[in-house]
Amino acid sequence: MRQHLTRRELLGAGAGALLAAPALSRAAAAPTARVTVAKCKTYGPELVPTLEKMFDQVGGLSGLVKGKTVALKVNFIGVRSARLQGAKMEDTFWIHPRMIGATVHLLGKAGARRIRVVEGVWSSSETVEELMLSQNWRPNDILNAADNVEFENTNYLGKGKKYSRFMVPSGGWIYPGYDLNHSYEDCDVFISLAKLKEHAATGVTLSMKNVYGATPPTIYGQGAGVDEPSIRPHGSRSLFHDANRVPSKSAPQQKDMTLPKEAGYRLPRIVAEICSARPVHFAIIDGIHSVTGAETNYGGFKPQAPVEPGVLIAGTTCVATDAVAMAVMGFNPMADRGTAPFETADSTQRLGEDLGLGLRDLKKNEVAGTPISEVMFSYRAVAAKILAAKKA
Amino acid sequence: MALNAESVPMRWPAGPLDIARHEKEKGFSAEKAEVLRQWLAPASLAVVQNTPVNFLVVNWAAGLPADADQQQALKPLIEKGRQAGLGFVGLIEGEANKPAALAAAQSAGLSAVAMDGDTPGSTGVPVIPWNKAAQVRPTTNSPVLGISDGLWPGVPERNLGPAGPTNLAWVDSNGAALLITRTLAPDKVVWIDYDPPPQTKVTAEQYMLAVADAASYGARWVVSLDDQLRADLTANKQPALDTWKKAAGTLAFFEQHKQARTYQPMGPVAVVSNFAGADWDFGKAAVNLLPRVRQPFQIIVRSRAVGASFAGLQAIFYVDHEAPEPKLREKLTAFAKGGGTLFVRSDWPNPEGTPAPAEPYLLFNVRSLGKGRLAVCKEDQPVVYDAVSDVQVIMSHRNDLLRLYSASSSNFFYQTSAQGRQGVIHLLNYSHRPGSDVAVFYMKEPHKSARLVSPEIASPTELKLEPQDGGGQEFAVPKLAVYGAIELEK
Numbered sequence: 001m002r003q004h005l006t007r008r009e010l011l012g013a014g015a016g017a018l019l020a021a022p023a024l025s026r027a028a029a030a031p032t033a034r035v036t037v038a039k040c041k042t043y044g045p046e047l048v049p050t051l052e053k054m055f056d057q058v059g060g061l062s063g064l065v066k067g068k069t070v071a072l073k074v075n076f077i078g079v080r081s082a083r084l085q086g087a088k089m090e091d092t093f094w095i096h097p098r099m100i101g102a103t104v105h106l107l108g109k110a111g112a113r114r115i116r117v118v119e120g121v122w123s124s125s126e127t128v129e130e131l132m133l134s135q136n137w138r139p140n141d142i143l144n145a146a147d148n149v150e151f152e153n154t155n156y157l158g159k160g161k162k163y164s165r166f167m168v169p170s171g172g173w174i175y176p177g178y179d180l181n182h183s184y185e186d187c188d189v190f191i192s193l194a195k196l197k198e199h200a201a202t203g204v205t206l207s208m209k210n211v212y213g214a215t216p217p218t219i220y221g222q223g224a225g226v227d228e229p230s231i232r233p234h235g236s237r238s239l240f241h242d243a244n245r246v247p248s249k250s251a252p253q254q255k256d257m258t259l260p261k262e263a264g265y266r267l268p269r270i271v272a273e274i275c276s277a278r279p280v281h282f283a284i285i286d287g288i289h290s291v292t293g294a295e296t297n298y299g300g301f302k303p304q305a306p307v308e309p310g311v312l313i314a315g316t317t318c319v320a321t322d323a324v325a326m327a328v329m330g331f332n333p334m335a336d337r338g339t340a341p342f343e344t345a346d347s348t349q350r351l352g353e354d355l356g357l358g359l360r361d362l363k364k365n366e367v368a369g370t371p372i373s374e375v376m377f378s379y380r381a382v383a384a385k386i387l388a389a390k391k392a
Numbered sequence: 393m394a395l396n397a398e399s400v401p402m403r404w405p406a407g408p409l410d411i412a413r414h415e416k417e418k419g420f421s422a423e424k425a426e427v428l429r430q431w432l433a434p435a436s437l438a439v440v441q442n443t444p445v446n447f448l449v450v451n452w453a454a455g456l457p458a459d460a461d462q463q464q465a466l467k468p469l470i471e472k473g474r475q476a477g478l479g480f481v482g483l484i485e486g487e488a489n490k491p492a493a494l495a496a497a498q499s500a501g502l503s504a505v506a507m508d509g510d511t512p513g514s515t516g517v518p519v520i521p522w523n524k525a526a527q528v529r530p531t532t533n534s535p536v537l538g539i540s541d542g543l544w545p546g547v548p549e550r551n552l553g554p555a556g557p558t559n560l561a562w563v564d565s566n567g568a569a570l571l572i573t574r575t576l577a578p579d580k581v582v583w584i585d586y587d588p589p590p591q592t593k594v595t596a597e598q599y600m601l602a603v604a605d606a607a608s609y610g611a612r613w614v615v616s617l618d619d620q621l622r623a624d625l626t627a628n629k630q631p632a633l634d635t636w637k638k639a640a641g642t643l644a645f646f647e648q649h650k651q652a653r654t655y656q657p658m659g660p661v662a663v664v665s666n667f668a669g670a671d672w673d674f675g676k677a678a679v680n681l682l683p684r685v686r687q688p689f690q691i692i693v694r695s696r697a698v699g700a701s702f703a704g705l706q707a708i709f710y711v712d713h714e715a716p717e718p719k720l721r722e723k724l725t726a727f728a729k730g731g732g733t734l735f736v737r738s739d740w741p742n743p744e745g746t747p748a749p750a751e752p753y754l755l756f757n758v759r760s761l762g763k764g765r766l767a768v769c770k771e772d773q774p775v776v777y778d779a780v781s782d783v784q785v786i787m788s789h790r791n792d793l794l795r796l797y798s799a800s801s802s803n804f805f806y807q808t809s810a811q812g813r814q815g816v817i818h819l820l821n822y823s824h825r826p827g828s829d830v831a832v833f834y835m836k837e838p839h840k841s842a843r844l845v846s847p848e849i850a851s852p853t854e855l856k857l858e859p860q861d862g863g864g865q866e867f868a869v870p871k872l873a874v875y876g877a878i879e880l881e882k
Binding site: 079081082083084085086124125126127130133134136137138156157231232 | 560686751752753754778781785788789790792795796797798800829830832834860861862863864868
């Protein structure tokens with residue numbers, strides 16, 4: 001990944017900032033949120049009561065989901081056959097199946113009429129159920145955790161007849177809108193169930209970045225159709241990283257091709273745009289077991305290792321929930337480009353704030369549950385220890 | 393020494409013919425010519441002393457003026473080698489006068505010759521058919537079959553990208569060609585010929601992989617050393633001696649672990665094909681890519697499929713375009729009606745059964761057939777990786793016999809004994825350097841023990857079997873640069 005912008009790209013960035021100007025006014029109108037934090041050391045019997053208490057602390061789920069169709073966006077990114085240092089995917093990069101099951105159970109208990117667990121499964125066309133089976137999970141445990149539970153891999157058209165279009169209310173910086181699988185339109189309530197982890201290009205992968213995986217590679221992948229979406233997903237969504245090609249022509253196109261092609265510029269904006277176009281109603285972050293250093297290890301300053309922060313975070317806006325999560329990870333939620341974890345990227349959360357999706361300042365939100373100081377787990381301290389051990 | 397199943401071959405480039413063939417090549421130097429002369433000297437045979445190599449493959453005739461000089465020049469080497477218990481195979485290629493070359497071979501005391509095309513009727517000296525994998529001659533009298541177009545195994549430097557969208561790297565392996573050839577000719581030993589990439593520094597691990605890529609599939613690589621290594625061995629340079637020691641040690645390892653040669657490939661899906669003519673490309677590609685989706689499999693030659701047992705199979709992938717003969721079609725559809733899944737190409741005439749629901753993106757139209765399914769490919773020339781991926785998805789991971797996690801540049805090959813009590817998983821790392829994470833295997837069926845043997849470890853290592861919540865067992869394999877075999881006991 002390039003670390004420096006060209007002058008032309010800097011000028012483009014200026015243009016981007018101008019484009020963002022209308023959105024800046026939305027920050028003032030961004031909603032405050034209720035966010036809750038809880039210690040939870042295992043995915044065992046303590047999980048459901050802990051989550052239930054957390055949901056109550058932010059006002060309960062029934063007001064949000066009763067009688068509604070809920071899409072629960074989980075995170076199954078990365079090559080499914082990877083085992084970092086022998087650790088299972090659910091203990092590192094992916095949402096743990098018991099976390100999904102517990103959330104589904106509580107959504108059902110709160111009266112959700114239908115719950116669809118959705119994810120763009122890497123860049124493959126395997127069903128969500130098959131992916132779970134490939135990890136020796138028991139998908140029926142999730143399907144039976146509540147009534148009317150379904151799975152859908154949203155990497156392609158799936159069970160829909162056409163893609164659903166979501167326009168960015170502000171008009172967007174990079175793309176004015178996105179075409180997604182029908183599941184993201186079918187739902188009344190959209191919940192992002194994310195993992196507490198870092199990301200090489202966007203600093204952190206939390207409830208906002210999780211939504212990036214909703215974009216279908218049939219349109220946004222390396223093997224996407226030129227005019228129309230391909231039938232099968234092929235290749236990664238690298239065009240979002242570096243604009244190395246354009247989406248299928250059937251989808252909204254990039255507004256200005258002179259914009260910077262640097263991932264640290266593009267990805268945070270694209271993520272914020274998607275979260276604005278397809279708003280997240282509730283955010284949950286699984287930090288019981290996770291990983292330092294994200295999916296890829298850029299530059300060697302983020303060594304990967306399985307970790308057990310033993311924490312859960314949930315909240316009513318994605319920006320505020322991510323901000324609390326960042327504080328738990330040992331980062332300043334108000335940080336932006338140049339400061340950890342945003343050494344090479346703009347802050348997705350700041351951009352989300354600019355789009356009116358919530359507020360990062362913890363003081364402007366209502367933070368309940370376990371004090372952050374009691375659950376703080378510094379990802380960079382772990383990384384520093386690993387680096388020191390390697391050096392030794 | 394007579395050619396037989398225990399013969400361990402090595403290329404022995406030496407003499408005027410080799411010089412004549414290479415002297416016009418870019419980079420061919422006087423030093424290289426000198427090494428080719430030195431390897432004519434009987435003293436050079438010291439290289440193979442105390443190694444498993446017992447057969448030397450020499451260039452015998454190529455239709456060049458140097459042919460006669462070559463045959464004459466090799467005489468002292470052959471004589472000394474035979475005294476030392478070595479056999480010699482003369483390679484006859486190109487526009488060579490085959491009858492003359494055969495007569496000269498017999499007169500010189502060669503154990504065999506190797507040549508492409510059909511074997512002449514009466515030769516006086518055994519002839520090893522030496523053909524491309526797509527054109528092997530399984531019905532030869534020779535105990536050995538040669539494949540002349542092997543691939544130097546590894547992760548290719550040329551940018552082929554991933555094998556498929558799961559992002560596992562493409563690997564060059566001879567596994568498919570060897571498995572197919574061994575299935576076509578089960579009573580033969582297969583020798584496969586491939587040279588190190590020219591103008592590159594070849595490491596000991598690359599040589600170990602070159603040995604293991606053939607040997608783990610029950611075949612033998614015709615050992616071929618790069619120019620620099622041969623020069624350095626001639627000069628007795630220690631790094632070269634160390635490299636050769638590791639390569640020869642790997643040869644010895646496989647000679648000491650012959651048991652698996654009697655085992656059969658095991659997997660829940662069988663690929664059925666003629667593996668010849670127009671059916672070669674797709675059949676070979678399917679067999680080549682099934683390991684990249686990490687799907688253990690078996691091979692059944694179409695001509696023997698009517699008499700073959702389908703017991704234990706969950707699926708059959710009939711990959712030939714040509715419809716099977718009526719008896720085989722009857723047997724294949726009976727397999728599906730009994731609960732299996734039969735995958736066929738798009739031109740399967742009058743598909744049996746009735747349409748069944750299936751994910752629309754799949755390459756196959758799935759039909760209910762009795763207790764099982766018939767899956768008919770939608771496309772005439774599908775992307776083979778997509779086809780094998782969909783075969784795996786339609787079969788369902790619920791039924792996975794084995795899974796491999798991590799080790800993204802590795803393939804595995806699973807075999808079991810006739811009774812199924814013993815098994816072996818060959819794990820080949822095509823990057824020839826240890827990965828960042830340990831490889832982890834999942835096994836559906838419970839086993840009593842798993843033991844790692846490898847030319848990279850001094851003694852066998854017992855692997856800890858961990859029962860899994862979702863059923864089955866897992867075990868981690870210590871990091872390996874090249875190869876390990878996990879010996880399983882139920």
